[in-house]
Amino acid sequence: MHIEEETKDENNREEIIEYSPDMISVHSKFSEEVIPKIGMEFMSEDSAYDFYKRYARIVGFGTRLSKSHKDNEGINLDRIFCCSCQGTREKDKRFAYVKQHRAETRFSCLTLMKVSRRVNGRLRVIKFEPCHNHVLASPSKTHLFRSHRQISIAQASEIDMACNSGITPKESMELMSRRAGGRQHLGFLDMDCDNYLKTKRSKDMQVGDTGGVLEYLQRKQTEDPKFFYAIQVDVDDLITNIFWPNAQMIYDYGCFGDVVSFDTTYKKNKEGRPFALLVGVNHHRQTTVFGVAFLYDETTETFK
Incomplete structure (x- = not known):
């Protein structure tokens, strides 16, 4: 059995909202002030989304922004806030060859709240669908959703x-x-x-720092022709990783480089960047440095 609520928008279009018994039971646990209703108005899209996220958190689901329409000036005329499980994810062409598939997080959930801009500039709730087709999270787990x-x-x-x-x-x-x-x-x-x-x-790290570091390394290479360096920058011209050995390190590697240890027992400096060493031992069983790396983070790709 469903309870139907009949509403009308400003254009006198009737809209039937059906509440399942499960959602009636869920809503009965909360104050009426936190439950969206047709006709509620908000000053901005952000305030409307914040309200919907608070509602989603106490009920037990994540949210995300969905469709919107803009006018000629680029202002949103309406916006749909939906459940994070809305829609379906297209399967990759390599699906049959993937050994470990990603967890399915889209279940075509129809839960949403739609707001529309009125003449006075406010956003009014014109549609609210509270029913989910999946299991909701417990209150102790809702903080794990990305939207929260x-x-x-x-x-x-x-x-x-x-x-x-x-x-x-x-x-x-x-x-x-x-x-x-x-x-x-x-x-x-x-x-x-x-x-x-x-x-x-x-x-x-400003863009100019990249040029300063590069200038320093080039100067060291001018002083020592066998000095080698390699730097890696991202799309914004920001330094990510720096690697260098000098002439003595290269010579020591040629003599004692049979066994190389990548030393990660470093301490981070005040910039939070890892400082790593490529080390070995010489014929006197003394630690010998073969190369130095100034890293951005401690991921597998950086270590490679």
Whole structure:
């Protein structure tokens, strides 16, 4: 049995919203103020999306932006906010040859909230579909959805302060999660913290730094013709990885390079960049350096 709610928009078009018994049971647990309704108005698209995300978090699903239409000036006339499980994912042509497939996250869920811009500039809810065709997440798991993860300005400042003080991201995450009362109340995950630090380091290194480092390495090569260097930059002309050996390192490698160890027992500097060594031993069993690497991160591709 379904309960039907009949509504009308400004054009007097009737719209029938059907609520399943399951959604009625779910909505009965929450205040009416957090449940979207036809006719609700918002000052901006951001405020409408924030409201829908708060609703999604307490119900137990993730959200994302869907279709919209723009006028000649590029202003959105309407916007659809939908469940993260909306739609289907097209299969790759290599599907039959993939050994380990990605988890399926799209189930053609029809849950959505559509807002339309009125004459007064406000956005009004003209359609709301609350029913899902998949299992909802428990309240202790909703913080794992991408749409519900965000680092606030205060949290970003605390991460920066911890990083500048030499505290590892893992330790700072542990401290902040305990202060918040658990990881589920923190608002972001460890990977979000790592991505924030990586993005911040990229912004801190200006384009001119690439030219300065390149000039220094070229000067060293002029002083020592056997000095070798290789740098890797990204699409924004920001340095990612630097590798260099001097003449003595190259000579030592020719003599004692039968066994090479990639030493990752380094400590990071204040910039947060790993400093790695290619080392071996000479005929006196002394440690010999064959090459030096200034790395951007500790991923497999960087190590290669």
